[in-house]
Amino acid sequence: MKKDLPAAEGGKRTRKDFLLFAPPLIGKGEINEVVDTLKSGWLTSGPKAEKLESLFKKYVKSGFAVAVNSGTNALSLAVNSAGIAPGDEVITTPMTFSATANAIIHHGGKPVFVDIDVDSRNIRADLIERKITERTKAVLPVHFAGIPCDMDPIIETAKKHGLTVIEDAAHAIESKYRGRKIGSIGDITCFSFYATKNVTTGEGGMVTTNDPEMAETLRIRSIHGISKSAWKRYSAEGFKPYDTLYPGFKFNMTDIVASVGIHQLKSVEKNLKKREKLWKRYNSNLKGIDSVILPVEKLAYPFRHGRHLYTILIKPEMLKIDRNRFVNCLKDEGIGVGIQYTALNTHSVYQKMFGYRTGDFPGAEFVSERTISLPLTPKLTVGDVDDVCEAVAKLAAYYRR
């Protein structure tokens, strides 16, 4: 086979128009609902946010749902409501976005990293117990790319040591673990509606729980710490000043944002089917490339994949270029990609604050140096996926050792 010259070497680029990494699919429903809200006279948290909460809790089968303004603040609210205080430790994964660790640190906690299983990219449940100390208050697993963590052993360990289980489900709105929906399993689950996520509102998030007391705490702290009962008394019996019960946050979701979420959520299963089709196309197009490792489909436990990220690992030992150069070459081909993620123990702030070092977590760092997330949203066509694969194949062939 003739080795085509990559654009980075002066060859013709695969795509003339740059393919964005995660273009969202926004329909008439979203647009009309936003306009309706703008015309309604009520812009902040109100009936639309409440409607999104009720649709969301039904979808993920949780008892309660509290809409917030980002996935990061969903995590922050969960960590705070779980009672994490200065000096407390929270066990989590280094294979996640900075926001996961930052949310712990904002409340004075220390993120205690536990290495991952390379196949699933998820925290290794069997390594958690040895990291538990008298300061450990919670465990915060992240369901990477839509593959749920092995929740049964995580919850068993947490129960044994009295730890709260807070899940970062930013990638896992559609995911199921052993037939159970993510959002209905741990003590508190946090979702993100960021611009690149499966359900998007641009910025937004949701916190779910099955515990009515926790739900009340989350709700009160999400909006200044103001008592809801005081508000209720106000409407029923005339004016009573509200009480501030806690120095709470301003994390509430506006009705403008919720308007987008309502219609995104209505399309969630349809959009998953579209991504499943693109996923299969990626698998069949890329399976012959020996310097590329494809994502796993099966693990030791049954699960439903949320198919948030299609991440490949490149084998640098078989290529003349490293991952960063591979990514730059893909950009030159007109293909936008993501890196999920560089292991957090290699980031300077966590090294400075907690003494983490490069080399601490071999599993996470193996992924960190090799991973590339290819475009995967319902906006993409099969032709787009074919372009991405053509570019990957071209680079893998040209730079093969």
Ligand SMILES: *Cc1c(COP(=O)(O)O)cnc(C)c1O
């Ligand atoms: C996106 C994301 C977040 C943060 O969510 P935002 O809505 O962007 O604040 C947290 N954790 C993970 C794993 C994410 O992917």
